[in-house]
Amino acid sequence: MIDLEQQLAELVIETCQHPQGTIARQYGLTSLIRLINQSQKLWKDNSPYYEDALQLTWLYFCRNLCEATTAKSAYDSDRSNVITWMNAYLKYRLQDMYIENHQQQLKSGLAERDNIDDAGIDQVIDRIAAPVQSSDLLEQIRQWAKLDRTKILRRTYIRDRADVNAQVLILKRLPPETNWQILSQEFSLPISTLSSFYQRKCIPLLKEFYEKSRVA
Numbered sequence: 001m002i003d004l005e006q007q008l009a010e011l012v013i014e015t016c017q018h019p020q021g022t023i024a025r026q027y028g029l030t031s032l033i034r035l036i037n038q039s040q041k042l043w044k045d046n047s048p049y050y051e052d053a054l055q056l057t058w059l060y061f062c063r064n065l066c067e068a069t070t071a072k073s074a075y076d077s078d079r080s081n082v083i084t085w086m087n088a089y090l091k092y093r094l095q096d097m098y099i100e101n102h103q104q105q106l107k108s109g110l111a112e113r114d115n116i117d118d119a120g121i122d123q124v125i126d127r128i129a130a131p132v133q134s135s136d137l138l139e140q141i142r143q144w145a146k147l148d149r150t151k152i153l154r155r156t157y158i159r160d161r162a163d164v165n166a167q168v169l170i171l172k173r174l175p176p177e178t179n180w181q182i183l184s185q186e187f188s189l190p191i192s193t194l195s196s197f198y199q200r201k202c203i204p205l206l207k208e209f210y211e212k213s214r215v216a
Helices: 004-016 023-039 050-064 082-108 118-127 132-147 166-173 180-187 191-215
Strands: 161-165
Touching: 004 023, 004 082, 023 050, 023 082, 050 082, 082 180, 082 191, 132 166, 132 191, 161 166, 161 180, 166 191, 180 191
Parallel strands: none
Antiparallel strands: none
């Protein structure tokens, strides 16, 4: 009996032999979708964004399986099986949606500066454009990051990528912030790498500056 991976690989080859837009291509894609769903090997979680991310993944699958329509390159069977390829894309979309939703939630619930606790500096940075009384703080942060007098921001960077440092990311994430998807494409790095570095390295530096500015 042919195992699932081989069955999928053969069906991908068969499907992609037919020109785009033909009934035969559509039939092949439908057969693949049915087989992949039956396998129950697609990534699943209880995220509120899961269904939206899954729909985007199926759209990506149909558009880039045989030829690159919306991606830089089409599916490559030499690099992974088709389900692994889809799961990677699905996880990226889930992560992207989580980050974007988190940023929106932070912006919609502005807190008073004096009531922000130690964990709230990320909220300050993301919400800072909205309140008039915070415009001075925003400008202070922007000038602090641009000048980087101690050079600590430029010396704090992603391993082997000195061009992707705390100074660059902080300035790009200040309102109006550049979203993670665009930054991922600009620096050719996964969203997870960029957002993790931002949380681990940039936020503590912002917090330190914020606390010093309050004392001053």
